[in-house]
Amino acid sequence: MNQNAGSAVSKICKKFDHNGIRILDILREVQNRLGCINGETMELLADELSTHRIEIEGLVSFYSFFSEERKGKIIVRLCDDIIDRFAGVEEVARVFSEELGIGIGQTSSDGTFSLQYTPCIGMSDQAPAALINETVVTHLTAKSARTIARDLKKNMDLSKLVKKKGDGKNADRLVQAMVKNNIRKKGEVLLSDNITAEAGLKNALKKKPGEVIQEIRDSGLRGRGGAGFSTGLKWDLALQAESRERYVICNADEGEPGTFKDRVLLTERANLVFEGMTIAAYAIGSKKGILYLRVEYEYLLPYLESVLKRRRKAGLLGKNIVRKKGFEFDIRIQLGAGAYICGEESSLISSCEGIRGEPKTRPPFPVEKGFLGHPTIVNNVETFCCSARILDKGSRWFASIGTDESSGTKLMSVSGDCTRPGIYEVPFGIRVSEILNMAGADDPAIVQVGGASGDMIGRSAFDRKLCFEDLYTGGSFMTFNPGRNVLSIVDYFLEFFIHESCGYCTPCRVGNVFLRERIQKVMNGLAEEADLDYLKELSNTIIMTSRCGLGNTSPKSVLSSIEQFPIVYASLIRESRDGTQASFDIQKALEESRRIAKRQSMIYDPVYGGSSD
Amino acid sequence: MKKRIATVSLAGCFGCHMSLLDIDERILDLLKLAEFGRSPLNDLKKFKKRCHIGLIEGGCCNEENVHTLQEFRKNCDVLVAIGQCAIMGGLPVMRNAIMHSDDPLRECLETAYLNSKRVYNATNDIPNDPALPLILDKVYACAEVVKIDYQIPGCPPSGDTFWQTLTALIKGTPADLPYGLIRYD
């Protein structure tokens, strides 16, 4: 076994030229080959890469897809996002557990299977969904779960999992996924069928870099990820920063629960994404680009690599792009390793650099000091696509769509209690109610705009507009009917943030745990009025003192649900009687003791006629 | 009217009570403004009248502690947790962080009475007389069981700290403890 690990590690490190920056790729291959990265393997890696065991342990323990404990040859990762929970993933889990003979979080003793939950994998429109190694399985039911489990036990063959391929490029030879695009509404910017390939790039190369940036600024394009920073300003700042090297990074981490629009763009508009990145590279003077692809979308990797290969062959990447002398640019795809926080731009950069995916101290910002200390722009997949279209059809065209402060269209990924979940390309300024109508939400009561870090609204707010000035979302739009429990949703979002917090700063690392404890107290009917004040105060401390966007937004579902659904809270709040703490349960506290002592309580058991006298 | 003060040591070592008595002759001034109700100091064992202030030393390790604490909450206007044991569990609470096996309480009792190197236990039994209150699954700070209004940290809080806090409570003014009187040890 020793020799096996040693030679595997050696070979893999050699494959990546012993380049420490590529450690995420190295660890992924070691994990897949050896089934785990234990202490011994960490020391081997530390030796090969001239680093320290503690650094390797720091990485393995940070990213969800690496493990110190042995994982099975086949890992079943069931998505347990709130959408999947409401769609019945617990029943699916029970069946898998029964058939595979292991509990959630366990690995079978013969090393064949591991079964675990995983947060949103970008398949909310076809939930319940799961990853079985890299293969995505959708629309799971107890029945299909049983069939899958039995088939896998028999033949351990993942290629038989996809019985029916999805639409569009999902059926491509290199993808062969059962994933459906579910494109419900095409707009004129991104999902239009009338997009001339490379028109934007060719236009851009006719201009000076500064003019390209001006075009983007004039269009009013703002980041499509979650923060909405002015794209033109970002590119300009990177261009102005003194440096010989600059980097273009595409954020394809898409981890916000309920967001799956980049999945569709990468599937159906891969060339547009790369075109946008190339335009950006020209504008800011960059030779190297990285597409950071969340590991849950690994099923798209071979296809995306083939697109890059074709672009290189066609002179759209590499040296002298479109025969423009001196302009060279190429793109590498970096797979993530399971960390929502790596969707935050500076964490994403950390991850690309081969360190723990923790946000960096700002200032300086990435446009000044980013990847390996060089000026870097990190933009969302959709932002790059928009950039390509703007350079094609012009800033005025783009700015004429949408609202004053929010130009263009937005891809919404709609899921939840509706008949037509999927992708809607709509102009900014559209009302929540219009989306709900289009998506076939027959009785929406709760809408979560912007994922777990977004806003929870009730019916009174359904006429609000989706744009930066009003209600903004990176794309995630979840609708729930009146039967759903508001607090279950809030509790899930807090569970999600606790799982995904990087832990760097105190208020987010600890505060979110305390928030969840109190929300559960409310859910159990044990809270009082004072607990609501506690929730608001604690939320405020977390929001104001946290170091990055995760902590700045994690308490939002608590605050917005208290504001929008006061009756839900009021119905669960009780008046405090006699000064006792409702959450203290004397009967539960005595259980073990009774069992060991083999006698009842003289004070608290009715048999002895004693309740507190 | 004199304020009535009740005191008790739950799962405490009585160190806080001893420290309370470190107010020395100031107890005579105290008795001009207050009188003691149920307390180990005067050996009154029951609540005959309602008390204004209840001083609680020690946390809750067994059911009798809980019962007593609930009695205090019922019969006192204001409850003050004094000392680290009452505030966060003190030394007894150390058993919470250690006991994480499948059968933590049994392991704790067996270690204490049977298996430890220095134990000499002739009967090889864990004491289980019916008069012994049942032990709780973990040690609870007072504020986890009942509402606590104030806390005086320390192990024990000094006599001066007691003096400042008690006089403030009796007069109903906020106790502005100067830097040197706030102690967690």
Place this chain on the structure above:
Amino acid sequence: MSKSIVFKIDGMTVKGKAGQTIMDAADEGGIYIPRLCDVEGLEPQGSCRVCTVKVNGRPAAACTQPAADGIEVENDTLEILNWRRDIIRMLFHEGNHLCPICEASGRCELQAMGYRLGILQPAKYPYLQPVRPIDASHPDIILDTNRCIRCGRCIRASKYIDGKNIFGYVGRGINKQVGVNGKNLADTNAHLDDKAIALETCPVGCIIRKGLGFFAPIGQRQFDKASIGSDIENSKSRQKKK
């Protein structure tokens, strides 16, 4: 040649140099901004968030935020005091902090911060009571991780001053902790003389020397004599202009 800058903290004028952080300039000016994960000699990390101040109305960590001409910084306000109290409480409730038996009591910066901020109120937060290991493998050094507040000063000292990399962060979120570069501390080349092991590096009682328990009598310990931060407030270069 460092350009000089002038800004305000709580309305008081502070002079600094371009390139300094707000905290550095405040320290020189005799204004104390509470902090835990930052210490003299190490690069600031901005992780504890105790030093949160408001800069032109927006929160920022004073230890990493550059000072700039004309900014208005709020430090000693009730709002910020309450944030800091909450953070210190979070740290107390996250680990197992039993001051009565701790070797660092009296010189512990977490405890001293609790005293300075006047933290007295009844247990606001739940106690997490985690199971944390004690590593006593090394012949001279004990790591009682019940007390670790994840400040990372030992990590930075070991890496940048000792050049040894003994410590490092492992885990994520609430499970993030400080690990050692080996199976346990004895498996590393940690030494008593390391800066990482020095008394002034670990702010709490996590890194403890064997055989050296309570070396100062009560009343003569570091923070018995004066509140944390008083050394900065009483420094000669203090300039207070309203």
